[in-house]
Amino acid sequence: MILTGPAIAAAVAAGEIVIHPFDEERLSPNTYDWRLGEHLRVCEQALDAAEPADFPEIVMPPQGFVLEPGVLYLGHTLERTASERYAQLLNGDRTIGSLGIWVHVSAPLGHTGHAIRWTLEIRAARPVRVYPGMTFGKLVFLQTFGASASYQDLGRKYTQSAGIDVSRLYKEIGRRP
Amino acid sequence: MILTGPEIDAAVSDGRLRITPYDPGQVNPNSYNVRLGDTLLTYTEPIIDAHRPNPTRVHRIDAAGFVLQPGELYLGHTEEQVGSDVFVPLLFGRSSVGRLGLFVEITAPIGDVGFHGQWTLMLSSIRPLRVYPGMRIGQIMFFLSVGLIDPYRGKYQASEGPQPSRLWRDAQSVGAPT
Numbered sequence: 001m002i003l004t005g006p007a008i009a010a011a012v013a014a015g016e017i018v019i020h021p022f023d024e025e026r027l028s029p030n031t032y033d034w035r036l037g038e039h040l041r042v043c044e045q046a047l048d049a050a051e052p053a054d055f056p057e058i059v060m061p062p063q064g065f066v067l068e069p070g071v072l073y074l075g076h077t078l079e080r081t082a083s084e085r086y087a088q089l090l091n092g093d094r095t096i097g098s099l100g101i102w103v104h105v106s107a108p109l110g111h112t113g114h115a116i117r118w119t120l121e122i123r124a125a126r127p128v129r130v131y132p133g134m135t136f137g138k139l140v141f142l143q144t145f146g147a148s149a150s151y152q153d154l155g156r157k158y159t160q161s162a163g164i165d166v167s168r169l170y171k172e173i174g175r176r177p
Numbered sequence: 178m179i180l181t182g183p184e185i186d187a188a189v190s191d192g193r194l195r196i197t198p199y200d201p202g203q204v205n206p207n208s209y210n211v212r213l214g215d216t217l218l219t220y221t222e223p224i225i226d227a228h229r230p231n232p233t234r235v236h237r238i239d240a241a242g243f244v245l246q247p248g249e250l251y252l253g254h255t256e257e258q259v260g261s262d263v264f265v266p267l268l269f270g271r272s273s274v275g276r277l278g279l280f281v282e283i284t285a286p287i288g289d290v291g292f293h294g295q296w297t298l299m300l301s302s303i304r305p306l307r308v309y310p311g312m313r314i315g316q317i318m319f320f321l322s323v324g325l326i327d328p329y330r331g332k333y334q335a336s337e338g339p340q341p342s343r344l345w346r347d348a349q350s351v352g353a354p355t
Contacts, residue, residue, distance in 0.1 A: 001178055046305035047277050049312055050242065070247065072278035072303040087179050087207040105303070106282050107275035109318060111206035112181065121275040123303055145321055146184020149206040167276035173312055 002030050003086065003141040011086070017141060018082040018115070031138035033093065035078040037117065038132035040065065041164050043072040050173040053166055064131045067101065067124035074164045075120040078133060082115035084150055086141040090118055093138050100125030103137050113150030119165045180264065180319040182206050193263045194319065195293060198256075208316035210271065212256040214295065215310040217243065218339045219251055228348040233341050238310045245279065245302040252339035253281075253298035256311065260293030262328055264319035268296055271316050278303030281315045288317075291328025294336035 003011065005027040011017040019032055026033040041055040055074065058065070067073060081088065088110035092103040105121040120136075130136075180188065182204040188194035196209060203210040217236040225231050233252075236243060245251055259266065266288040270281040283299040298315065300308075308314070332343045 043278065043304060046244075046307075048242070048307040049274075049277060049309060050307065053277070070303070074276060105275035105278055106270040106280045106286070107272045109208060109269060109272075109316065111208070113206055119272065119276060121278065123278070143178045144181045144207065145178040146181035146187065149182040149204075151206050165276070167273045169271075169273035169277065169312070172273075173309055 001143045003143070005029050005031070008032055008141055011083075011141070016083060016085045018080070020080045022079075026135075028138065031140050033135050034081075034090070034118075034137055034139050036120075036130060036132060036134050036136040037076040037078045039076060039164055040122075041074040041166065043074070048170075049167075050170050052168075052170050055166065057164065060130070060132045062132065064129040066127055066129045067122065068127055069124050071124075072105075073120075073122040074166065075122050076164045077118040077120065077136075080115070080117045081110070081139065082113075083141065084113055084148070084152075085144070087112050087144055088114065089140040089142065091137055091140070093135065096136055099128050101128060101130070111151045112144060112148055113152045115152070117163065178321045179207050180321075182208075185209055185319060188261070188264070188319070194261045195258070197258045203313065205316060208318040209259070210313040211259065211268070211296070211315045211317055212311050213238070213298070213308060213314040214254040214256045214338065215239075216338050217251045217253050217300070218341055219249060220341070225342075227342070227344050228353055229345050230343075231341060231345075238308065240310070242307040242309045244305055244307045245300060246305055247302055249301075251300040252341060253300050253314075254336070254339040255296045255298065255315065258293060258295050259317055260288075260291070261319060262291050262326065263322070265290055265322050266292075267318045267320065268315055269318070271313065274314055277306055279306055279308070279314075289329035289331065290322060290326050292331070292334060294334060295338065297333070297336065297340045
């Protein structure tokens with residue numbers, strides 16, 4: 001089941017959900033409306049799942065930054081979110097979708113126990129100017145079923161992200177023969 | 178509600194969920210990681226026709242990997258057969274894979290209660306990307322359902338390997354223009 005806006009507010013008050021910074025005005029009927037952080041990493045190169053990749057990082061100026069089709073951008077949410085009780089799904093909102101912007105690349109899930117600024121995987125269908133701090137998407141909180149497991153206890157890769165995390169998939173894949 | 182990792186593990190043990198092969202090391206707090214099978218399909222005609230069977234070409238991903246090119250659509254598959262007669266599955270990519278710019282599904286994450294088989298992946302990469310067989314590419318989450326269950330009996334049941342679109346079958350049955 002999906003938490004309503006008032007239920008998200010109550011969970012924040014009870015300490016079951018952390019959203020920082022938290023602004024009640026950003027609560028929707030069943031989501032929290034998150035914002036785009038100011039850092040972007042720009043990937044215009046070929047990639048290999050078995051090799052580490054490093055992309056140049058830029059800071060978007062207040063007058064905005066134009067996203068180009070065909071380029072992969074890693075961004076981040078302005079907010080840090082955490083919950084040991086609820087799973088989370090991050091998506092764009094209708095405004096962002098209508099501008100032809102993907103905010104993740106088929107990977108919306110935040111596991112129970114995440115304590116992160118989310119790394120965004122941004123792609124644009126058309127050239128589009130975006131601005132740091134703009135409302136960018138919606139965050140859903142889901143009730144879980146079964147005994148809980150926390151991301152923090154599993155020694156997983158991205159437990160405490162504060163900025164943009166590049167993929168560390170290469171650590172799982174053996175070197176090419 | 179979304180199943181926790183421990184509940185996924187319990188459901189595999191008691192049969193509410195079938196994952197073959199199953200490895201407890203692939204269980205996440207709220208999902209199960211699935212691996213990339215070694216077969217890919219691409220459509221060979223310059224225009225895909227939604228109302229006709231579309232010819233495809235088979236590609237094998239060997240240990241040296243296979244480079245996915247932007248602008249091409251690859252149909253891949255999970256190594257695992259995954260299904261449940263109780264829970265609703267949703268397949269997504271993993272964040273590690275998303276950060277490499279690879280979509281593993283195209284606006285179709287939701288599976289059906291009662292579907293059992295290898296899942297077809299719809300692979301579309303933003304940048305050229307080398308992928309490897311057996312890499313943990315996606316994750317399947319499971320949701321509780323409400324109501325009577327009328328299980329899946331559709332056209333992709335018991336799939337093995339990637340399945341091209343079979344919409345044309347539906348189109349024929351409703352007499353759509355071809």
